[in-house]
Amino acid sequence: MSVRVGILGATGAVGQRFIQLLDDHPTFELAALTASDESAGKPYREAAKWRVDTPIPVDVAEMTVRRTDPDAVPDDLDLLFSSLPSGVAVDVEEDFARDGYVISSNSSNDRLAEDVPLTIPEINPGHLDLIEVQRDERGWDGALVKNPNCSTITMIPPLAALDEAFGLDRINVSTLQAVSGGGYSGVTSMEIIDNVLPHIGGEEDKMETESRKLLGDFDGAEIEWHDVDVAASCNRVPTLDGHLENAFVDLAEDDLEVSEIEDAMREFPGVDLPSAPNQLIHVFDDPERPQPRMDRMRGQGMQICVGGVQSTPHGVKFNCLAHNTVRGAAGASLLNGELLHENGYL
Numbered sequence: 369m370s371v372r373v374g375i376l377g378a379t380g381a382v383g384q385r386f387i388q389l390l391d392d393h394p395t396f397e398l399a400a401l402t403a404s405d406e407s408a409g410k411p412y413r414e415a416a417k418w419r420v421d422t423p424i425p426v427d428v429a430e431m432t433v434r435r436t437d438p439d440a441v442p443d444d445l446d447l448l449f450s451s452l453p454s455g456v457a458v459d460v461e462e463d464f465a466r467d468g469y470v471i472s473s474n475s476s477n478d479r480l481a482e483d484v485p486l487t488i489p490e491i492n493p494g495h496l497d498l499i500e501v502q503r504d505e506r507g508w509d510g511a512l513v514k515n516p517n518c519s520t521i522t523m524i525p526p527l528a529a530l531d532e533a534f535g536l537d538r539i540n541v542s543t544l545q546a547v548s549g550g551g552y553s554g555v556t557s558m559e560i561i562d563n564v565l566p567h568i569g570g571e572e573d574k575m576e577t578e579s580r581k582l583l584g585d586f587d588g589a590e591i592e593w594h595d596v597d598v599a600a601s602c603n604r605v606p607t608l609d610g611h612l613e614n615a616f617v618d619l620a621e622d623d624l625e626v627s628e629i630e631d632a633m634r635e636f637p638g639v640d641l642p643s644a645p646n647q648l649i650h651v652f653d654d655p656e657r658p659q660p661r662m663d664r665m666r667g668q669g670m671q672i673c674v675g676g677v678q679s680t681p682h683g684v685k686f687n688c689l690a691h692n693t694v695r696g697a698a699g700a701s702l703l704n705g706e707l708l709h710e711n712g713y714l
Contacts (some may be wrong), residue, residue: 370395370396370397371395371396371397371446371447371709371714372397372399372442372444372445372446372447373390373396373397373398373399373400373445373446373447373448373449373705374398374399374400374401374402374441374442374445374447374448374449375387375390375398375400375401375402375448375449375450375451376402376436376448376449376450376451376452376457376460376461376464376471377402377403377436377450377451377452377453377456377457378401378402378403378412378416378433378451379401379403379404379407379412379415379416379417379433380451380551380552381419381548381551381552381693382451382474382693382697382698383401383403383416383451383698384416384418384419384420385420385693385694385697385698385699386449386451386698386701386702387401387420387424387425387428388420388422388698389643389694389698389699389702390702391422391425391428393642393643394642395642395706395709396447396702396705398428398431399442399445400431400434400441400442400445401428401431401432401433401434402433402434402435402436402437402440402441403415403416403433403434403436404436405435407433408433408434408435408440409432409433410432410433411429411430411431411432411433412424412428412429412430412431412432412433413429413430415433419552436452436456436460437460437463438463438464438467438469443467443468445469446470446709446714447469447470447471447472447705447708447709447714448464448469448470448471448472449471449472449473449474449698449701449702449705450471450472450473450474450475450701451473451474451475451697451698451701452473452475453475454475454476454477455477457473457475457477458475458477458478461473461475461477461478461512462512464510465506465508465510465511465512466506466508466510467510468508468509468510469510470510470511470513470708470713470714471510471511471512471513472513472515472701472702472704472705472708473512473513473514473515473701474514474515474697474698474700474701475514476517476570476574478512478514479514479516479517479574479578479581480577480578480581482590482591483498483501483502483505483506484498484502484512484513484514485497485498485499485502485513485514486514486515486516486578486581486582487513487514487515487582487704487707488515488516488521488524488525488582488700488703489639489641489644489703489704489706489707490525490528490636490637490638490639490644490648491524491525491528491582491583492582492583492584492586493639493707493711494586495586495591496513496707496708496711496713497586497588498586498591499511499513499713501589501590511708511713513704513708514704515697515700515701515703515704516574516578516579516582516700517571517574517575517578517696518545518549518611518690518692518693518695518696518697519543519545519549519571519574519575519600519602519611519613519692519696520574520575520578520579520582521690521695521696521700522543522611522613522672522688522689522690522692522695522696523539523541523575523579523613523615523688524579524582524583525633525636525648525649525672526615526633526636526649526672526674526686526688527539527579527583527615527617528582528583528636529632529633529635529636529649530617530619530629530632530633530683530684531583531594531596532632532636533628533632534619534620534621534624534629534632534683535619535620535621536583536594536596536617536618536619536620537596537597537618537619537620537682537683538596538597538598538599538617538618539579539596539597539598539599539615539616539617539618540599540600540615540616540617541575541598541599541600541601541613541614541615541616542600542601542602542603542613542614543571543575543600543601543602543603543611543612543613543614544564544603544605544607544611544612544613544614545568545571545602545603545604545605545611545692546604546605546607546608546609546610546611546660546692547560547604547605547606547607547608548608548609548692548693549568549604549611549692549693549696550568550604555604560604560605560606561606562606563606564603564604564605564606565603565604565605566601566603567602567603568602568603568604571600571602572600572601572602575598575600575602576598576599576600579594579596579598580593580594580595580596580598581593581594583596607660607661609660609664609691609692609693609694610660610661610663610664610689610690610691610692611660611689611690611692611696612658612659612660612687612688612689613687613688613689614685614686614687615685615686615687615688616680616683616685617683617684617685617686618682618683619682619683619684622681622682622683623679624679624683624684625679626677626678626679629677629679629684629686630651630674630677633649633651633674633677634647634649634650634651636648636649639703639707641703641706641707641710642706643668643670643699643702643703643706644670644703644706645666645667645668645670645671646667647667647671648671648672649671649672649673649674650666650667650671650672650673650674651674651675651677652673652674652675652676654675655675655676656675657673657675658673658674658675658687658688658689659689660689663689664689664690664691664694665691665694668694669691669694669695669699670691670694670695670699670703671690671695672688672689672690672695673688673689673690674686674687674688674689675687675688
């Protein structure tokens with residue numbers, strides 16, 4: 369039986385990725401699209417300036433866009449995906465949850481709230497049970513689940529593999545982030561062509577905090593954050609898609625062989641969900657990989673790529689890459705939606 373889903377904020381860059389990824393989904397049936405009041409009432413093909421590299425699905429093109437309001441969407445939707453701007457989402461998502469809707473959100477608000485699961489299905493699926501705490505504390509029948517920032521989600525799978533095998537002491541990471549991470553109008557051509565922007569507002573704090581919550585332990589009542597020290601430097605570079613990151617990690621164990629480190633990453637288990645890659649982490653032997661243009665679409669954009677693994681006196685350094693609007697945004701929320709379905713929350 370199909371699961372009826374809707375998208376909040378369907379006309380933006382991440383909303384368009386949701387539509388692309390939901391096309392021909394084996395379980396989810398797209399039944400509602402919402403956007404701003406200016407777009408409401410229009411066919412989607414008129415409301416959205418389509419920028420994804422595949423055509424708008426024919427049935428979606430003619431769907432009427434609705435207002436982003438619980439009174440304006442069907443009450444028989446099983447799941448909502450949210451790509452709303454965080455300033456809007458902070459109130460709107462709670463309105464929908466109070467009305468009984470389950471929301472898998474890519475928006476940055478509430479990611480660090482004590483009763484909101486921040487989830488990557490392959491890393492911390494047990495955190496999803498925080499929904500029961502959320503429902504008790506907030507008195508609603510709906511639920512709000514978040515995926516992490518696109519830069520955080522790029523480094524967390526290899527770090528989780530290292531933590532499980534050897535233990536983490538400290539993480540230093542420098543990012544080279546694609547312009548699509550700022551949205552279509554986020555970075556002008558005059559800013560980024562022949563240039564690198566050595567600051568992305570709020571990004572470093574997201575990486576330094578979200579990572580500790582994701583790697584933490586849930587005891588049935590609350591999440592105890594991981595005690596690892598994290599320091600991030602975030603940079604915008606002139607690539608379209610794909611965040612490349614340079615990680616320098618101190619481990620609890622010293623003097624490890626590169627083969628041990630690579631095996632820990634390669635063997636880290638994935639999940640059996642429709643949109644998950646067969647292998648979560650692909651480790652390159654070629655020190656010149658991964659590269660954004662060459663590798664961002666591995667596993668249909670859902671795989672994490674690692675390369676340049678070298679041992680250091682206190683741990684390891686490596687490069688990692690993920691597609692920021694697929695694995696790092698819409699695809700991450702989609703996987704969380706599939707996890708919600710598998711665990712009986714829909």
